[in-house]
Amino acid sequence: MIKLIINGELFRPQFSGKQQILIADGRIAALEKEIDITSLQKHVDVYDAKGKIIIPGLIDGHVHITGGGGEGSFKTRTPELSLSDCIKGGITTVVGVLGTDGTGRTMTNLVAKAKGLTEEGITCYCKSGNYHLPVKTLTGSVETDIMYIQEIIGAGEVAISDHRSSQPTKEELARLASEARIGGILSGKGGVVVVHVGSGEGKLNILEEIVSTTDIPLSQFLPTHINRTEELLAAGIEYAKSGGYVDFTTSSVQENDNELSSSKCLKRLLDKGIAVEQITFTSDGQGSLPRFDENGQFLGLGVGRVTSLFDEVRQAVIEENIQLETALQVATANPADILKLHHKGRIEQGKDADIVILDRSTLRIDGVIAKGQWLMQDQKLLVKGTFE
Numbered sequence: 296m297i298k299l300i301i302n303g304e305l306f307r308p309q310f311s312g313k314q315q316i317l318i319a320d321g322r323i324a325a326l327e328k329e330i331d332i333t334s335l336q337k338h339v340d341v342y343d344a345k346g347k348i349i350i351p352g353l354i355d356g357h358v359h360i361t362g363g364g365g366e367g368s369f370k371t372r373t374p375e376l377s378l379s380d381c382i383k384g385g386i387t388t389v390v391g392v393l394g395t396d397g398t399g400r401t402m403t404n405l406v407a408k409a410k411g412l413t414e415e416g417i418t419c420y421c422k423s424g425n426y427h428l429p430v431k432t433l434t435g436s437v438e439t440d441i442m443y444i445q446e447i448i449g450a451g452e453v454a455i456s457d458h459r460s461s462q463p464t465k466e467e468l469a470r471l472a473s474e475a476r477i478g479g480i481l482s483g484k485g486g487v488v489v490v491h492v493g494s495g496e497g498k499l500n501i502l503e504e505i506v507s508t509t510d511i512p513l514s515q516f517l518p519t520h521i522n523r524t525e526e527l528l529a530a531g532i533e534y535a536k537s538g539g540y541v542d543f544t545t546s547s548v549q550e551n552d553n554e555l556s557s558s559k560c561l562k563r564l565l566d567k568g569i570a571v572e573q574i575t576f577t578s579d580g581q582g583s584l585p586r587f588d589e590n591g592q593f594l595g596l597g598v599g600r601v602t603s604l605f606d607e608v609r610q611a612v613i614e615e616n617i618q619l620e621t622a623l624q625v626a627t628a629n630p631a632d633i634l635k636l637h638h639k640g641r642i643e644q645g646k647d648a649d650i651v652i653l654d655r656s657t658l659r660i661d662g663v664i665a666k667g668q669w670l671m672q673d674q675k676l677l678v679k680g681t682f683e
């Protein structure tokens with residue numbers, strides 16, 4: 296059915312005042328101050344968004360959709376992502392990744408889960424590979440995976456500066472980046488390599504070496520977990536000053552110190568003059584959040600939650616006094632641009648009708664529309680995963 300949303304304040308994510316939004320065939324059909332539907336009234340579902348804020352559906356670019364973990368043996372494998380968690384978190388687009396485990400968790404599992412989530416109502420993509428090089432792919436080649444598998448839009452997450460990585464050389468990582476880049480160019484996809492950065496002393500050095508000694512641009516890499524430690528954050532600031540992208544992880548196992556929360560780190564980078572367009576938030580949802588001692592011995596773990604993504608965007612506005620249209624970019628327009636998800640990330644005519652409705656007084660999620668269909672309305676879930 297055609298839908299019309301009226302009386303809401305629109306953030307595209309840029310503030311656009313009160314606009315009426317017409318949705319048809321899963322896309323934004325029109326944005327106007329007033330849309331006359333007199334002749335179509337019986338065919339249009341009208342939603343009055345008075346007292347609400349309308350924002351783009353969030354993009355979570357780093358989620359362990361098939362589960363993660365295993366650092367504490369088989370019993371610590373984390374569960375798969377559920378559709379309802381995405382809806383509650385206002386997430387309408389997800390990018391699935393594998394992590395430490397590229398043996399028990401496989402590319403066939405990852406692509407199948409991505410297809411399932413898309414069938415259930417949101418949009419899901421994935422990356423080819425996991426922490427280790429050489430990469431375990433679906434077709435035998437990262438380039439071929441990206442070119443011919445619809446869901447696969449890039450590579451990663453490959454690990455550096457971490458005792459769990461395969462300790463890749465500069466040449467190995469450059470070759471992976473080259474394959475992903477060519478696959479992206481030939482298929483019109485982003486082809487970006489997501490890089491897991493651990494707490495090792497190497498930090499981002501290997502990425503800087505690749506860029507300085509090859510023709511691979513800095514934009515080919517999206518390093519994540521940059522808010523892991525103060526030392527890594529400092530290195531990330533310098534990396535961003537040179538033009539690189541940085542990604543902050545919104546899930547955290549820190550119990551007493553939130554100085555490295557994504558919202559606070561966003562504020563720190565903006566105060567340093569880093570352009571907001573270089574910054575993204577991702578949740579690391581369903582990933583294990585292990586704790587190790589100084590000798591690399593496993594101590595315990597938590598589980599990442601996709602709902603943390605909007606929580607940190609909200610905290611950036613409420614606690615750090617960042618403008619809503621700025622805070623929204625890190626989980627909407629920025630990942631859409633970096634990953635080349637051309638129909639996502641903004642509320643504009645012709646783009647997918649992925650919309651989140653916020654209560655204006657609390658900035659809490661009140662409703663979610665994905666691909667033109669209501670998934671949650673007035674805080675009530677209308678759709679759940681097949682086996683939920």
